[in-house]
Amino acid sequence: MSDTATFVDDRPALDRRSYLKVAAGAAVLSAVGVGSAAAEEDYDVIEVSAGDTYTVQLGDGDTLENTLIDISADGAQYQITATGSDWQIRNVGVSGVWDGHEKAEPISVSVPDAGSSARIENLYLGDGAHDDTYPGATGIFVSPGHAGVLEIDRVNIQGYPDNAIYGSGPGNPSNHSTQGAGGEVHITNSFAADCRAGGFRIGTNGSYAENCVAVGCDRNFWGFYEETEVIDCDFSDAEMGDIGTGDGHWGENASVVVTDTRFETSVEHSGSVVGESADDVDRSEPEDVDGVPLTAEEAAAGTASDPTDSDDDGDQSDQEEPADEGETPDDSDDQTDDEADERDDESDETAPDDDGEREGRMNFQTILRVLFS
Template sequence: MADRHTDDEPSTELRTDGGERKGEPTDDLAGVGRRSFMKLAGAGAAVAATGAVGAASALESVDADTVVDLGEEGLSDGDRIDPYLDEHFNDGVEVHVPAGEYGWGGGGFSGDVQNAAVIGQGEVILNTVEGQYRNVIVATGGTVAVKNFTVRGKVEASRVRIEAEEGARVVVDNWNFPDGAEAGTSGRAFYCPGDHAGEAVIRNCYIRGFDDNGIYASSPGRDAGGRVVVENCFVHNNNIAGIRIGGRESVVRNCVVLNDGPAPVAESGHRNQRGIRIANYEHSVDMLIENVDVIHSSEELGGGGPIRWSNDSPLSTGHMQGVRVHNANSNVAAIGEKRERAEGWTGDDITVSGDGDLDVPDWFTNVSTGDEITPSDPTEDGDSTPSDGSDGSDDGDTDAGDGDGSDGDDADGDDADDGGSTDDGGSTDDGESSGSGDASDGSETELVLVSTDSGGLEYTFTATGPITPLYDRDSYRANRSAPGDEAEENDDGTWTATGATAGGSAESGDSFLFEGGLTEFSATGDVDALTVYADGDEIGVDELTEEYGVSDEDNDADGDDDTADEGSTDEDGEDGGDGDDGSDEGDRALSNHVIVDGTRVESIASYTIEVSGDIEPDESISSEGNSRWDEADDIIEDGTVTGVVAKGVDGFRYSGEITSFSVDGVVDVAVDSAEL
């Protein structure tokens, strides 16, 4: 087995088949074992008490003509998988990947395809060898699916872009990203661009530790209006937002959003963890959030709230049902800080708890408040079954981490991160694009300004980091001769570029690299003839500063005027470093965690855990299911806990080491030894 590519303390994953892994490093919470990323709902509760974890994994209606087994094509454990995927992921082909571990250079899944799939046959680990992944999966017809993969290794400026043309469908199922991204590199797991017009389904995924959103799927609301369904996912400690939605009839169902520890800081250097962010765009209508638990267990995570709306207008519409929110942040409301932004939404069967602000829109019905998150009664068809306790983090919207005054779910902007990506067609990228270089604040962006049949124009823009004119580029190079295109540093450490494009019938263009985020962009003259590209993707002038902007006042990527929660004071390296929340000595003593997840099957399991120190329940990482067995109290005595779990999740804090673990039944168990 390959290492987990982290330098943290070792963690152990216990498996109910009697196996045990030891000494494989992982990041903070929940040794999130390779076999249980998706099901772990441990930090909050049970993902889908309907048993959908198994049922939803079925790969439906991929009408492939051919099945190709990569093992038969020569792929062996430890090989680099990219060239095999490049060759076989085509129209009408269902590619099977044998169980094993493979090197992954970050490609292979990209393409405009129809009725195709790539399916891991068992446990398939993709170990990142380049520290990046950049893929664009476009379903042009039928269903295109990727299923059963786990990506290991912390990455930079990475994302998988998924989209479907109208009438087509793209599905990612059990594709897990437990190691996240390096701070300040604009990394995220999945991005759904504005061009998405069909249906995208993201299900059964574990996504943790990204600096620029976990699932960024709000852009379609601004543009093509495509539907996005996020279900049975566990989204854990992601900066900006855990889940973002915005397209017509989009859904978040049976998910856990948990913020119980620090996410990597964004490009701006700030941390602002939110849970679910809802876009207010033209096509942000008829959306649904049901059976979702959002847990925000600390006030020291940058100020983000559990469920938030983006900019004021136009208003989105939708309904929340069976939603449970735990909020420890006293500076931001549990659901919606700005009432006018929530006016198009209704809510029913809402439970809020915690020591923070428990405010909910006052027109929501059946709202209850308590010390603990309790499940709702499931409906007959199971649609309202309780989900797992989780937390949330809502994003500011830009890739650049914080700072723009809008939701910023811009199709371009985000994929613009796909910058040097080989999959983004049509780009003006001539090989100079930087995608994600190691800039002073973690990122470089290539900006190309092109005018066509214009009367000429002048422009200026300012960035928080250095700006470099690209004088030697093959096309659209910056001009050295007077009046030249140039950049210089300002007294406050920012940089400003100025330049002009020529008039006439031909194209004229200039190119720059800028580091950090934009604080200003303006152009005068024949602006209607101007086309702007960021990292190879066309982006509107008005959207440029939304997607790449950094607020001068508080670096609030959210842009929702949400007072102190946005311009977080919890910056990386300050006040306890990366997220030490100053919990009391008792909590520190019980700094280890064990999570018993009973949501995997429709049965009851009993278990016994013995530790060398003390052990006690942790309600913040527990959730009851829809069985009376989950309501039974666990018996704890002399460092031993005996419990029963059906469709819920039992979480405990303990000191010392686990000396014995036994289970009668089927559960997923995760153990970690890192302090929260």
């Protein structure tokens, strides 16, 4: 059984660009409190030892930032669980391929309060997983208990066998074994590629993807329930359909409203796509989306450009936008609807109960200092 510990201390924060090893059992860090923003190119490196798991638990107001998690060792894994309001995961990169074959949600998040929000930004999960068959690991899993607003901005997720962003659970209907809490998921300026089941999968009114690119997933965008929207996106080369709607198992119709979006094919399990492709697909690479981190190091350092920081009159990104057209293969239903629904059956088992678990507030880097000094 892995050792766990929660540390509270007020000593100065750990020096930046430290190399830390997680060994002799998993380290559970309850990162509470937000310190001053780290300078660009300064970040912590967590080297997870073979067979170990690096675990972080975030609650109200907590931040995990400027961290590179190295899981290149055999069987090294990570588990980031965020449950609460106003938490943030930003400038985080995972280096190394996920080599597990079981169902897993290495990043599991929710905002249980309908009046609150949380944010994930500048995240790199581009090294993917060895196993490309369903079921397996999910890039970002949004719990059915999510009731607030989750903002996901500038993420790069590739090669996961169970969706890049699995955000449809909050839309689970009342006849579902785990009814959803109806929270919104907003995905912006992000890239997904070669993920099974779906790339960007959401399913509640008010949820959308904007200025995103997805390539080669089973369904690049999947509006699973209710009415979702795609705005100024490019989807191509899907195995089943660039835009998918609904599912056949729960009998819930879904609609995807298309605005200024370019795509090639669609697959309607139930419901419909509202609108047509605006033009030929002209973006198919992560470089085509301003601000998306291209490496784990770039994400951890926070050096990728933020599209919201650019002037209205010009493009300040130093990345070019090459055009590319993908050939979409014939539709094939390699994954049954029952398989696709299995993850929405999952409850908030992986989410910690934050009540009474913390006795103090401290900076995340301070926790690392206590743990590894």
